[in-house]
Amino acid sequence: MIDFARVQKELQECSRDVEASGIKVAPKSDNLGRLTGTIPGPVGTPYEGGTFQIDITLPDGYPFEPPKMQFATKVWHPNISSQSGAICLDILKDQWSPALTLKTALLSVQALLSTPEPGDPQDAVVAQQYLRDYQTFVGTARYWTETFAKTSSLGVEEKVQKLVEMGFPEALARSALESVGGDENLALEKLCSG
Amino acid sequence: MEGEEDYGVSEEEEYFYADDGDSLDGLADNDDSALQWAPPKVSATKVITKESLLAAQREDLRRVMELLSLKEHHARTLLIHYRWDVEKLLAVLVEKGKSCLFTEAGVTVVENLDDDMPLTSSSTITCDICIEDASGDNATRMECGHCFCNDCWTEHFIIKINEGQSRRIQCMAHRCSAICDEAIVRNLVSRRHPDLAEKFDRFLLESYIEDNKMVKWCPSTPHCGNAIRVEEDEFCEVECSCGLQFCFSCLSEAHSPCSCLMWERWSKKCHDESETVNWITVHTKPCPKCHKPVEKNGGCNLVSCICGQSFCWVCGGATGRDHTWSRITGHSCGRYKEDREKQTERAKRDLYRYMHYHNRFKAHTDSFKLESKLKESILDKVSIAEERELRLKDFSWVTNGLNRLFRSRRVLSYSYPFAFYMFGEEFFKDEMTDEEREIKKNLFEDQQQQLESNVEKLSMFLEEPFQQFNQDKVMEIRMHVINVSVIIDKLCQKMYECIESDLLGSLHLGTHHIAPYKSKGIERASELSSCRNTKLGSTDEYLPCGGTLECDRPSGSGSSDDSGCSYRKRAKKEGGGFFDLNLPAEIVDRN
Incomplete structure (x- = not known):
């Protein structure tokens, strides 16, 4: 069984210093087993200015088993799959310790954004580009940040309107936007994939 | 000569x-010794039964405990880490020193027991895992100094045991590689799941078999429950007390003078009759309709299968019945014909060669039966x-x-x-x-x-x-x-x-x-007595073991022949000298 009391405490603790860390964790629904984490892209990296959403699923043995985390926001990084958002990070696997928390894990993910390890890649294509042509890598990563990780200035209604103009029914567009946390690109992707 | x-x-x-x-x-x-078939009374190869498993590892544990003045669970942690290779462990000790040896294996030996925060029932701590307060008697401090509440420890242990990591349960603190004290694990887990605690004990004991290249489970089916321990050389053939003779190295039947690799390849070859398959692929072609292999028994290249389908033998394509030889002359696939003939020739030669050896192998195996x-x-x-x-x-x-x-x-x-x-x-x-x-x-x-x-x-x-x-x-x-x-x-x-x-x-x-040739047949592993209580007795047994090994070698020929036969190609173990280190402790023990 998931230790919900601890998850509650973690959430409280996290919201207390959200100003300092910029890291947010919020449950997706009433069920505390599925959460969404948000981390700001680290300053001085191609991810700067972006806000990255991470899907978190807690296994039954949490905190004695590591939480499952993967990027919901598309990101161009050697240790993160550009397709699925899967993260290659030791503390999410065998180096997990029950003494770690969702917040410390997200901090580690944020640290991973600033210090990629192309020697142990999750995404071979990205890793090769990183090693062979660093400038292009930075360009692509920055472009992806601009495209996928920047919250648009448009309000929800405008986003819905935009999607309706593209030919999607309004109710569907609204629910799609809600399910991805207001990101119109992700909503569009979701609508297109059916 | x-x-x-x-x-x-x-x-x-x-x-x-x-x-x-x-x-x-x-x-x-x-010539009694050369002709008598009685196996040596005390074999260096031992059968380890469920009952004697503890006794089997006691010797290694005791050596490490005495050499490094350690408690048993520390010695076990070290041995598990170094896969029960005492010589290797001692080599690391000599090379890198005690503290490095311990750190690598995750052993923390508390030098001074005056904790900065002794746990008493009156004191309370906040457990970093569940973020709850716990009283001192509901919390446990591991030797590495990290302290958490008993509920969290228990949960952690249960998950690790179920993950199959009983032998190396690490502390819960982040980046702490200390291995948890087995007594604490046993104690806490048995309060909630006595069955699981038993399993944990079993896993710990069986590490001696699972993590040790000198000990292997007997491959008998249904399993006799025994394991076999060899000394010195893992390339040997043994007989378990259940009667099964097997190659210790690859666990299949005793197959010397074949090497394990040869035997594996041979049994596979005999099993799937790959040569027959080879012959079929070379001599037949699949019918384009029913896909049965068709052999051409002469005549022109227009063949017809028993299913009635006609096809061109040269290219394998389906044809009509009115197809005649003259209409496929000059067919482009004809130029590969020479290659194909060579291939046929080769397959035939390989097959005959295989048949030659296989027939003789089988004849002698049948005679044996x-x-x-x-x-x-x-x-x-x-x-x-x-x-x-x-x-x-x-x-x-x-x-x-x-x-x-x-x-x-x-x-x-x-x-x-x-x-x-x-x-x-x-x-x-x-x-x-x-x-x-x-x-x-x-x-x-x-x-x-x-x-x-x-x-x-x-x-x-x-x-x-x-x-x-x-x-x-x-x-x-x-x-x-x-x-x-x-x-x-x-x-x-x-x-x-x-x-x-x-x-x-x-x-x-x-x-x-x-495996070396044993004049008196495959060595029968002797029972390891489980009631070996005195430490004195167990060391004494060590020496005759070496002696039996000697007289078990083929007698009659010069000693140079002996070593040439079985041990020449392999590096001899050079750890013998270490045993002397044990002597002082032994003498202390005696008094």
Whole structure:
């Protein structure tokens, strides 16, 4: 069984210093087993200015088993799959310790954004580009940040309107936007994939 | 040199002992060791049963505990980390020092026990895992200093045990690699799941088998529950107390003088009859309609399958019935014909070669099975003969001869797959020139032939109805059996020596090892007594073990031959010196 009391405490603790860390964790629904984490892209990296959403699923043995985390926001990084958002990070696997928390894990993910390890890649294509042509890598990563990780200035209604103009029914567009946390690109992707 | 003698043919040699009747008894006495089949009383190879598993590892544990003045659970953690290789552990100790040895294995030895925060029932701590307060008696501080509440520890242990990590449960603190004290794990887990605590204990104990290259489970099915421990050399053949004989290295049937790799390849080859498949692919073509393999039995290239479909033999494509030879002349696939012929030729040659070796292998294996059945009837003959009023009362030569026959029959049958690979191209294509190959092949085949003729001779003598013979005739048979047995033993030994030093020994590839030849048959592992209580007794046993190993080696030949036969190619263990370190502790113990 998931230790919900601890998850509650973690959430409280996290919201207390959200100003300092910029890291947010919020449950997706009433069920505390599925959460969404948000981390700001680290300053001085191609991810700067972006806000990255991470899907978190807690296994039954949490905190004695590591939480499952993967990027919901598309990101161009050697240790993160550009397709699925899967993260290659030791503390999410065998180096997990029950003494770690969702917040410390997200901090580690944020640290991973600033210090990629192309020697142990999750995404071979990205890793090769990183090693062979660093400038292009930075360009692509920055472009992806601009495209996928920047919250648009448009309000929800405008986003819905935009999607309706593209030919999607309004109710569907609204629910799609809600399910991805207001990101119109992700909503569009979701609508297109059916 | 032994190599120049010819055992099989020389009459003089064969009747060497038969000169006069008096020498008979003398022979039996003198050569007792060579002819008796009784296995050594204390074998260096041990059977480890469920009951003796603890006793089996006690020696290693005790050595490490005494050398490093450690508690048992620390010694166990160290040994598990170093896979029960005490010599390796000691080498790390000498090379890198004690603290490094401990850190690598996750052992924390608390030097000063005055904790900065002693846990008492009145004090409370906040557990960093569940973020709840816990009273001192509901929390546990591990030796590394990290303290969490008992509920969280228990949960952590249960998850790790279920994940199969019983042998290395690390502390819960981030980046702390200390291994948790097994007593704490046992204690906390048994409060909630007594079954799981038992499982944990079992896993810890079985590490001695699972993580130890010198100990392996007996591969018997249904499993007898035993494990076998060898000393010195893992390339050997053993017999478990359940009766199963197997190769310790690859756990399949005892197959020397084949190497494990050769045997694996051979059994696979025999199993899926890949040569037959090969033949089919080369000699037949699948019908384009029913896909059955069709063999062309002459005539033109228009073939028709039994299903009625006609097709072109050259390109395999379906054709109509009105198709004639003239209409496919000049077909473009014709230019590959030459290649195909070569391929056919090659497949045929490979198949015949395989059949040659396989037939002989099978013939001897079958003989072995038949002779095993004969054992009963021959033993009956012995009891009939014993009833009679003969001067000769001792018929142990019959059983000894039978055992020699079984042993050498096996050697003979496995020598064929060995030759198949040794002189084939699969493993050693570039290892020798064709000329070298031919010379070596002849050398080996000569030996094989000599052995073969003597084995058949022995089989023949043993099948004689000696229970009906008169005194002199029985003595004569006895003479033959004993003589041929001695010859066979020497031939087997020579063959193994030749394989070790001249054939496999000359190769650059060091991947093929064979189990050494044991004159007295496959070594039967002896029971490890589980009630070995005194520490004194267990060390004493160590020394005779080495002694048995020595006298178990083939007797009669020079010591240089001995080492050449079984140990020459492998590095000898150089850890013997370490044992002396144990001496002071032992003396202390004695007093």
